[in-house]
Amino acid sequence: MQRVIGRWNRLSGVAMASLAALAFWMGTAAAEPMTGAPVAWGFGLQEAGGLLKERIHDFNSLVLWIIIAITIFVFILLALVVVKFNARANPVPSKTSHHTGLEIAWTVLPVLILVVIAIPSFRLVYYEDRAREADLTINVQGRQWYWHYEYPDQGGFAFDSRMIPAEEINLAAGQLRNLSVDEPLVVPVGATVRVLTTGQDVIHSFFIPSLGVQKYTIPGRALETWFRADREGVFYGQCNQICGTNHAYMPIAVRAVPREQFNAWVEDAKKRFAAAETSAPVAVAETPAASTLQIAEARR
DSSP states (O other): OHHHHHHHHHHHHHHHHHHHHHHHHHHHHHHSOEEESOOTTOOSSOOOOBHHHHHHHHHHHHHHHHHHHHHHHHHHHHHHHHHHSSTTTOSSOOOOOOOHHHHHHHHHHHHHHHHHHHHHHHHHHHHHHSOSSOSEEEEEEEETTEEEEEEGGGTOEEEEEOBOOGGGOOGGGTOOTTTOBSSOEEEETTOOEEEEEEESSSOEEEEEGGGTEEEEEOBTOOEEEEEOBOSSEEEEEEOOSOOSTTGGGOEEEEEEEOHHHHHHHHHHHHHHHHTOOOOOOHHHHTSOTTHHHHHHHHHO
16 A cells, blocks of 8 residues: 555656646746747648737637548548448449438538638638737838838838848858848737738738738738737748749748837837938839828728
8 A cells, every 4th residue: 555655656746747847848938039930840830929820720720620520421421331332231222313301401511611611711801901909000012022111100211121141141040041031020029010011013922920911012002911929039921922033032020029129129220221222213212101001091
């Protein structure tokens, strides 16, 4: 009896130590900045860095379980057919060619399944469409082959964001090949960011998987979307619209920082980019980036 009690105490001690280590690891992981980027041998969607991506995960899980249920149901039907209606078990086959109940069932059930999928799908699409009470607005312009950002709420300064060449990547500093940029898009953690997109030359796509953002940048049109980074870190994306020869070298980097650090970055950015010459041609300069906000407001 004492041996059993001693073994139980040891197992309890190991379990408590494991739980404590797990809690410590989870707390440490939650406190560390997140890197929203693809990983080697990754499985499933990228980890959610904001509210939009969490809702996308929920919808993806709903559809996945529906698919699993349909697959199991069809497998059971096939097994039933193989076992019950083979030539040995059913030497005299039925000549039934129509069954009213079955016809109604295989028409109504798929419609009900599509309704179950459609309702949360439409809700998610409308939720992603436009920002509600945005904390700041950022104008995003896709160009061949880099991104142009403007902060109209912070004085209207603007800058270009280009990929760091592979030969200049500093792996020790945490830079990622074909993803790191010289000037990332900086936003405060927890802020609702309205994004107004347009294109300078051809159609591009502003796509950040870990934040649940994808919106085309179309020349002559202003489109709206939004995102919110709920965790501090860097979230990477790329243009996923084939836009020309350097399409593969047009990454996006969003750096989410605390509000105080964001305010300090804004003050520094105003000085650094104040005297920077714009690379936009005259045709684009006639419609300044700040007017993108006015165009989007007029569409409301």
